[in-house]
Amino acid sequence: MSPKKSFHTSNPETDTAIDRTIPDFPAAQLSDEDRYFRAHKPPKYLDELSAEVSEFVEFHLKNSKKNIVLVTSGGTTVPLENNTVRFIDNFSAGTRGATSAEYFLENGYAVIFLHREFSLLPYSRHYSHTTNCFLDYMTEEDNKVQINRDFADEMLVVLRKYNAAKESNSLLLIPFTTVNQYLYTLKTISEILHRVDTRALFYLAAAVSDFFLPQSKMPQHKIQSQESGGKLIIDLEPVPKFLSRLVDNWAPAAMIVSFKLETDNTILIKKAKNALTRYQHQLVIGNLLQTRKKEVVFVTTDEPDQWIKLTDEEYKNKEEIEKIIIPAVIERHHKWIKQRNENKQK
Numbered sequence: 103m104s105p106k107k108s109f110h111t112s113n114p115e116t117d118t119a120i121d122r123t124i125p126d127f128p129a130a131q132l133s134d135e136d137r138y139f140r141a142h143k144p145p146k147y148l149d150e151l152s153a154e155v156s157e158f159v160e161f162h163l164k165n166s167k168k169n170i171v172l173v174t175s176g177g178t179t180v181p182l183e184n185n186t187v188r189f190i191d192n193f194s195a196g197t198r199g200a201t202s203a204e205y206f207l208e209n210g211y212a213v214i215f216l217h218r219e220f221s222l223l224p225y226s227r228h229y230s231h232t233t234n235c236f237l238d239y240m241t242e243e244d245n246k247v248q249i250n251r252d253f254a255d256e257m258l259v260v261l262r263k264y265n266a267a268k269e270s271n272s273l274l275l276i277p278f279t280t281v282n283q284y285l286y287t288l289k290t291i292s293e294i295l296h297r298v299d300t301r302a303l304f305y306l307a308a309a310v311s312d313f314f315l316p317q318s319k320m321p322q323h324k325i326q327s328q329e330s331g332g333k334l335i336i337d338l339e340p341v342p343k344f345l346s347r348l349v350d351n352w353a354p355a356a357m358i359v360s361f362k363l364e365t366d367n368t369i370l371i372k373k374a375k376n377a378l379t380r381y382q383h384q385l386v387i388g389n390l391l392q393t394r395k396k397e398v399v400f401v402t403t404d405e406p407d408q409w410i411k412l413t414d415e416e417y418k419n420k421e422e423i424e425k426i427i428i429p430a431v432i433e434r435h436h437k438w439i440k441q442r443n444e445n446k447q448k
């Protein structure tokens with residue numbers, strides 16, 4: 103497991119003071135993404151993070167030869183003040199990402215887990231934020247703390263999987279909080295994963311902001327309600343669509359899977375197909391907020407839409423749909439690797 107981080111992402115970087123010398127829209131006709139990165143500073147910890155990811159990738163390139171998957175998980179925030187008191191959040195508990203990471207590990211992948219700081223993590227998710235208070239997992243016997251026997255067997259299974267991931271150095275935890283941190287980190291990790299060529303897989307389950315408040319419009323201090331006559335009118339810009347850069351430039355050899363989240367089932371498939379057409383990546387997994395734990399749909403350009411559903415019985419027995427999703431994604435990744443290697447030999 104990753105060594106203790108010397109940085110946190112949830113504390114606002116107040117010294118990224120607004121750099122008003124950078125014009126809102128520089129003269130050169132840059133792409134939206136280039137313009138974004140020119141107008142927004144990288145997180146201060148990016149070099150340290152880059153070194154950690156490089157070391158992890160080099161380790162697996164030289165030793166395990168494992169395929170490497172970047173799993174993104176949790177929601178990004180959009181701060182409304184530089185000294186952040188208020189922010190807009192995107193819904194995601196992190197269950198999809200954390201659970202998927204476990205099944206990737208069990209299927210022999212090395213996992214870079216890019217997650218919203220303090221959201222659910224692989225393995226510990228079984229015992230954090232749950233309905234049981236953490237202390238319910240313990241009892242006192244002969245003046246000593248013991249594991250509550252009601253949970254011991256299940257906990258042993260999880261602990262063994264956790265230790266296997268740690269001992270094989272197969273899980274790297276990388277946090278984010280804001281959409282700016284996420285975008286810079288995604289770009290950095292993608293460029294490092296270039297080294298793994300087709301054996302890199304991107305599984306983008308994070309709920310990424312679609313709108314943000316540019317640095318050039320961000321107040322330095324907490325917005326004062328009385329100054330605006332009690333109203334708060336926010337003028338947000340669209341977050342540049344990074345998926346296309348990921349596909350075309352950052353990691354062109356990797357297989358890329360994105361998730362499409364909707365709440366209206368009449369538009370889900372259409373929106374998933376639009377994303378595929380727009381970004382030209384390999385798979386969109388569509389899911390509805392209301393039924394995301396019970397069913398998803400695989401949307402590709404070359405096969406009919408494929409629904410994956412838990413039966414009512416499986417759902418009632420708390421079966422995890424990721425147990426079916428991940429092997430199906432891995433099967434497609436293996437095909438992707440095979441096809442690309444055959445193309446290289448032509």
Ligand SMILES: CC(C)(COP(=O)(O)O)[C@@H](O)C(=O)NCCC(=O)N[C@@H](CSSC[C@H](N)C(=O)O)C(=O)O
Nearest residue numbers: 194195196197198307309310343344345361362363
């Ligand atoms: C977030 C959930 C629903 C999981 O929930 P938890 O288990 O509670 O964590 C996940 O399955 C999902 O749909 N994730 C993707 C959600 C999302 O925001 N997808 C974006 C596309 S990926 S964000 C990419 C960016 N906007 C761009 O277009 O470049 C969308 O639907 O539009």
